[in-house]
Amino acid sequence: MENPAALQSETQDSSGEAVYARLRADTVLGRLAPGRKLGLEGLRQIYGAGVGTLREALNRLASEGLVVAEGQRGFSVAPVSAADFAEVAELRLLLECHAVHKSFAAGDLDWEGRVVGAHHKLAMLERRLLAGEPADAALWKRYDREFHQALIEACGSAALLETYAAAYDRYLRYQMVAVVFRGAVAATQHADLLHCALARDAAGACRLLEAHVAGCVEHVVSTGTLVPFASTRPCPAPEAATPTAGERAYRLIRADILRGTLAPGQKLKLDALRDAYDAGLGTLRETLSRLIAERLVVAEGQRGFEVAPFSPADLRDIANLRLLLEGHALDQAFHAGDVEWEGRVVAIHHKLSQAEERLHAGDGTVLETWRRFDSQFHETLISACGSRTLMATHAAVFDRYQRYQYRALGFRGAIAIREHAALRDCALRRDAPGARAVMARHILGGVDQALASGAL
Structure with missing residues (x-):
């Protein structure tokens, strides 16, 4: 006999995924406007789902930055702002350009066919828009998304593609809210990106992408299309001390x-x-x-x-993504950091080095303390980068990397001590290229050690 509880659980799983997908699409495509309160009773009537299923979906969207969880006050669609759009656009550009270089180098004839096919659909819809014919904005942006994803799909990194997709959807939400189509400029840039892909010209494609994304941000900000959606409500009060x-x-x-x-x-x-x-x-x-x-x-x-x-391939994937994000954030932080930031770097390095010396001497009781200080040190190094979006994305990737650290990425003794000291010194000298080189040895050396240990 079937277990009724199990059957109910299976139904919830299926229903919950469908509700999540619908809510996510409505948020990304602007059907649920920025700042809108998401009352569970109203959503229940719209989506035909139970309160528990809706809360699951909304919590998931809150983790993606598309919804704001307001504690006991419920949920609302994440607000929009010009500053946030600029941060999301910067992250999208960083990820897409990195992926373009990898994808253009690895793409085969089948990949070329998918890129050509995705561009054909986008170009056909853009021609209709340019001619003033009726066209579905959601379909246009879907084809736009498919084309950009096709360009990078041969990059060979699942973690990079997942992170890019999340960033792109946050970027897309701004485009849908602002209903952005920049006419012949955008259509020409898309055609030029296709030519770069077929010519394997990654550098040319990245220059086009920089102009493409910057032009979109400038257009949205200059036209003031975000102003009607700017939040006038005060920020939610901090949560109570007791969770x-x-x-x-x-x-x-x-x-x-x-x-x-x-x-x-x-x-x-x-x-x-x-x-x-x-x-x-x-x-x-x-x-x-x-x-x-x-x-x-x-x-x-x-x-x-x-x-x-876990898998060795996933560890390398996450390590390379962490290196990309952390390296970019180091550049920004070293440029913008002031003496207060320097003081925080020196202070956390002092605590980290004390824990490292004890570990190196064989005191295993400080292992958890070392891990905490290690995380805080890397976070502090990039804390002056000026982008909450970049910091949050890096933190999520760092935590996925840290899971491997608990299993197989142990303390590497004098090597780690020297590398952390070198990173501190690079920060004080504002030597971003030197810091990136040290970071590459630091992260990839740890990966090699983990893989050699056989713990995975």
Whole structure:
């Protein structure tokens, strides 16, 4: 006989994914306007889903930066601003240009065919728009998205493609809110990008992308199309010192995944989690939905959830993405950092070095302290970069890297001590190229050690 609870869980999984997809599309495409309050009762009537399913989807969207969770006050669509658009655009450009170089070098004839086909659909719709004919804005942006994704799909990095897709969708939301079509300029740039792809001219494509993205941001800001959506409500008050049951469960489960207490590939049975974390099933489902968005948990359709697995390829993928993001942020931070920032760098390095010296002397009791100071040191180095979007994206990738650190990326003794000291010195000299070189040795050397250990 079928288990009724299991059948209900399977139905929730299927329904929840569909509701999440619909809510996400409506948010990205601007059907749910920036700043709009997302009352659960109103959403229940629109989407035909239960309150629990809606909360799961909204928590997942909050982890993606598309929705704001306001504690006991519910949810709202993330607001828009010119400053945030500029940050999102910068992140998109960083990721896309990096991926273009890799994709153009690796792409084969099949890839070329997909790029040509994606451009054909986009160009046909752009011709209709230029001629003043009726055209579906959502379809136009879908074809635009497909073309840009086709350009980079041969880059060979799943982590890079996932991070780019998330950044692009946040960028796309601004385009849909502002209804941006820059006419012949955009159409010509798309055609030129196609020619660069077929000629494998990655440098030329990146110059075009810089003009393409910068032109869009300038157009949106100069026309004032974001002004009607600017938030006039005050920022939500800080949450109470005591976390809610949901926040407590999220922090505990997340920490156990990062530390490996919940092992890679482990099935996450709701009944077992309820007993272990003293949380209700609804709270647990919301928590797991947030962790799915952070790529720490995998949803198995109707079979439930499991901790995201490990693989050598995934470690290299995440390490290279971390290196890209951290290197770019170092450039920005070294340029903008002041003496207050220098003081924070020196202070956290002092604490890190003290823990490293004790570890190097064989005192294993400071291992967790070292890991915490290591994370804080790298965060402080880039804290003056001026982009919350870049910082948040780096933090998410760093945490995925740190999962491997708990399993296989151990303390590398004198090598790590020297590299951290060199990074501090580069920061004080404002030597960004030197810091990037040290960072590459630091991160990739750790990966080589982890892979050689056989722990994965």
